[in-house]
Amino acid sequence: MEKSQRVKITNKNGLHTRVAAMVVRQSQKIEKMWNCQLYLRRLNSHSGVPCNSVLPLVSLKLKNGEMVEVYTDDNGSEEAVSGLADFIRQISELEIPETEAVDTILQENTLASEKIFESINNGLIAMDSNGSINIFNKAAEEITGIKASDIIGKKGDEWVPNFNLKDLLNTKKEKLGLKHKIGKKWVITNKSPIIVDEEVVGGVVVFQDISQIEELSWELHSVKELKEKFNTILETVDDGICMINRNREITYVNLPFVRMFKKEGIQVLSRKIQDLFPEEKFRNDFFMGKDEIIIVTKGGREFIMHARPIVIESKFTGNVVVAKELTEIAKLADRIELLSEKTRFLQDELDKKESLNPSFNNIVGKSGALMESLTVASKAARTDAAVLIRGESGTGKELVARAIHRGSSRNKKPFVGMNCAAIPSNLLESELFGYEKGAFTGAYKEKRGKLEIASGGTIFLDEIGDMDKAMQAKLLRVLQEQEIERIGGIEPIKINIRVIAATNSPLEKMMEEGDFRRDLYYRLNVITVMLPPLWQRKGDIPVLVEHFTEKISKKYDLPNCTIKKSALTALEQYRFPGNVRELENIIERGMTLSNNEWISIDDLPNHLRDEVNDKKKNNRPFALDGDNLPTLEEMERELIGLALKKHGSFRQAGLALGLDHKTISAKAKKYDLK
Numbered sequence: 001m002e003k004s005q006r007v008k009i010t011n012k013n014g015l016h017t018r019v020a021a022m023v024v025r026q027s028q029k030i031e032k033m034w035n036c037q038l039y040l041r042r043l044n045s046h047s048g049v050p051c052n053s054v055l056p057l058v059s060l061k062l063k064n065g066e067m068v069e070v071y072t073d074d075n076g077s078e079e080a081v082s083g084l085a086d087f088i089r090q091i092s093e094l095e096i097p098e099t100e101a102v103d104t105i106l107q108e109n110t111l112a113s114e115k116i117f118e119s120i121n122n123g124l125i126a127m128d129s130n131g132s133i134n135i136f137n138k139a140a141e142e143i144t145g146i147k148a149s150d151i152i153g154k155k156g157d158e159w160v161p162n163f164n165l166k167d168l169l170n171t172k173k174e175k176l177g178l179k180h181k182i183g184k185k186w187v188i189t190n191k192s193p194i195i196v197d198e199e200v201v202g203g204v205v206v207f208q209d210i211s212q213i214e215e216l217s218w219e220l221h222s223v224k225e226l227k228e229k230f231n232t233i234l235e236t237v238d239d240g241i242c243m244i245n246r247n248r249e250i251t252y253v254n255l256p257f258v259r260m261f262k263k264e265g266i267q268v269l270s271r272k273i274q275d276l277f278p279e280e281k282f283r284n285d286f287f288m289g290k291d292e293i294i295i296v297t298k299g300g301r302e303f304i305m306h307a308r309p310i311v312i313e314s315k316f317t318g319n320v321v322v323a324k325e326l327t328e329i330a331k332l333a334d335r336i337e338l339l340s341e342k343t344r345f346l347q348d349e350l351d352k353k354e355s356l357n358p359s360f361n362n363i364v365g366k367s368g369a370l371m372e373s374l375t376v377a378s379k380a381a382r383t384d385a386a387v388l389i390r391g392e393s394g395t396g397k398e399l400v401a402r403a404i405h406r407g408s409s410r411n412k413k414p415f416v417g418m419n420c421a422a423i424p425s426n427l428l429e430s431e432l433f434g435y436e437k438g439a440f441t442g443a444y445k446e447k448r449g450k451l452e453i454a455s456g457g458t459i460f461l462d463e464i465g466d467m468d469k470a471m472q473a474k475l476l477r478v479l480q481e482q483e484i485e486r487i488g489g490i491e492p493i494k495i496n497i498r499v500i501a502a503t504n505s506p507l508e509k510m511m512e513e514g515d516f517r518r519d520l521y522y523r524l525n526v527i528t529v530m531l532p533p534l535w536q537r538k539g540d541i542p543v544l545v546e547h548f549t550e551k552i553s554k555k556y557d558l559p560n561c562t563i564k565k566s567a568l569t570a571l572e573q574y575r576f577p578g579n580v581r582e583l584e585n586i587i588e589r590g591m592t593l594s595n596n597e598w599i600s601i602d603d604l605p606n607h608l609r610d611e612v613n614d615k616k617k618n619n620r621p622f623a624l625d626g627d628n629l630p631t632l633e634e635m636e637r638e639l640i641g642l643a644l645k646k647h648g649s650f651r652q653a654g655l656a657l658g659l660d661h662k663t664i665s666a667k668a669k670k671y672d673l674k
């Protein structure tokens with residue numbers, strides 16, 4: 001149980017320094033005698049101070065007449081408590097008037113020291129020879145989070161074990177600059193023993209919170225690391241990079257910049273960028289990042305320079321200037337243009353293919369030229385208008401005519417085809433109009449003509465340009481009146497036909513020369529579908545080959561067949577005067593001749609191989625031997641194809657051929673050149 005005794009301070013100046021020192025001296029004697037620790041506290045106060053240290057006693061600032069309590073802990077003795085209490089009671093009797101001036105000096109000094117301890121930023125801990133804390137300043141409280149009132153008079157090692165205070169007293173050695181962790185904070189300590197007459201009477205620890213410094217040093221480390229990374233990036237990129245300050249003086253240049261402009265780093269640093277390129281005009285817009293400068297070096301290389309402003313906390317501090325070689329950029333721009341052109345083209349193709357009537361599904365090919373024609377044909381299928389299909393022999397005119405019919409509202413009624421060139425003109429009339437029984441010798445019974453049969457459906461008139469003029473007149477009347485008269489018949493017969501005509505003849509020229517009726521031409525040519533020759537859409541050859549190998553395998557019950565790359569390349573180099581029909585025949589021939597499940601170059605017809613070989617020999621994509629002169633379009637296709645292959649971009653190919661890149665792009669699209 002705690003032992004305590006009340007006592008009144010009766011000194012004139014309260015418990016001032018000298019009196020405190022007397023109490024301390026007495027207390028130390030008593031403590032030694034009774035082996036205990038004595039404390040003093042204000043009445044009704046929980047926290048007291050040890051009586052063996054002057055400063056804590058003085059800091060209580062006890063006045064004359066105040067009641068205090070002398071106490072000891074559970075193990076202390078009552079005799080010790082009464083001993084010190086009696087001493088305090090008698091002190092006033094020991095007052096000597098002459099000592100007053102000395103008291104004042106002592107008191108002022110003590111209070112000044114106290115003030116100093118409290119106002120320094122460093123933590124300060126002082127302890128007595130037992131390791132009990134008697135000074136614990138405000139900074140120490142803040143850094144450790146421990147209240148002075150809790151720790152004063154207690155053994156320091158129990159509260160701040162990291163400081164190892166006992167060790168200081170034992171070793172009697174000063175220890176400076178040690179780093180300790182207290183809670184989350186890092187502190188750096190200077191520990192010194194207090195030695196009087198070679199005896200350790202206590203120790204002092206002064207410590208400083210270095211957490212912020214630690215943080216700063218970590219930040220500094222990260223900044224250094226970042227700087228290293230940036231440096232590595234700046235030195236490894238291909239672009240020339242230079243930094244300038246707000247006065248436009250160069251503060252940094254990377255190696256590519258030095259190499260581009262042959263300016264050594266050391267020569268350019270601190271110089272104005274303008275001085276480096278005296279020929280150039282550096283406008284304000286350039287530094288604002290709104291303008292660019294093209295620099296041509298002595299060696300003729302072109303560079304483009306951009307500047308980006310550096311703004312730190314809303315303040316302009318300079319620029320980063322980036323230089324790139326223009327040819328690189330031009331190449332990239334070309335590549336982008338080529339790719340976007342391709343994308344647009346493919347998108348167009350996709351849109352077209354998607355919008356085609358399903359009746360066109362059996363028409364193989366996706367080249368731009370074909371797609372354009374099929375789109376027109378597919379639209380024609382939705383109407384009842386007359387269609388004129390133009391194209392070389394074997395380009396698929398009949399195939400398209402049938403697709404138009406299948407996709408039209410007449411698809412439940414017949415599609416009747418008629419080749420006007422294949423039938424002699426005297427027979428054509430009876431074929432088209434039919435005849436009555438006995439109309440002419442041999443007309444044993446009546447016969448319906450193709451026009452009558454096709455009523456409700458579609459009549460397909462192939463090779464319309466070969467029809468003679470008399471027949472043209474009759475046909476025109478039928479189309480106008482929608483009625484026919486059989487040969488030998490009296491009554492006209494009402495019909496309802498849609499006409500699709502096809503030709504490879506130059507109808508316009510024939511009209512000029514009076515061989516084709518202008519009025520019939522306009523009747524037939526309401527919608528024109530132009531089918532491109534196969535050489536203009538060589539990109540379709542691989543899919544057509546695949547389509548025909550499958551078709552023929554089924555037709556002759558043959559195993560699946562592929563084509564060797566060399567054979568396909570030869571096909572792609574051939575002119576194909578017979579167009580798709582010729583290709584179909586070549587594949588059929590190849591498959592029947594081949595002993596393997598593939599078509600090789602040896603399975604292709606001799607004339608084809610010869611033509612391809614000739615081209616190779618002449619080192620020209622087309623033969624110019626007089627017999628087989630290519631058309632201008634063929635030559636154009638080959639030339640543009642060659643230029644694109646060689647230069648890789650529309651722009652460069654255009655430059656080589658003296659055309660602008662838009663023309664090249666349009667022609668590449670027309671000729672299906674990738």
Ligand SMILES: Nc1ncnc2c1ncn2[C@@H]1O[C@H](COP(=O)(O)OP(=O)(O)OP(=O)(O)O)[C@@H](O)[C@H]1O
Pocket residue numbers: 362363364365391392393394395396397398399400462547580581584
């Ligand atoms: N795009 C194509 N897809 C699949 N087969 C095709 C294609 N074009 C043509 N063909 C095939 O080629 C052959 C010839 O086609 P078609 O008879 O329609 O041509 P054409 O232009 O009418 O010929 P001609 O003028 O000599 O009468 C046919 O067997 C046809 O199926």
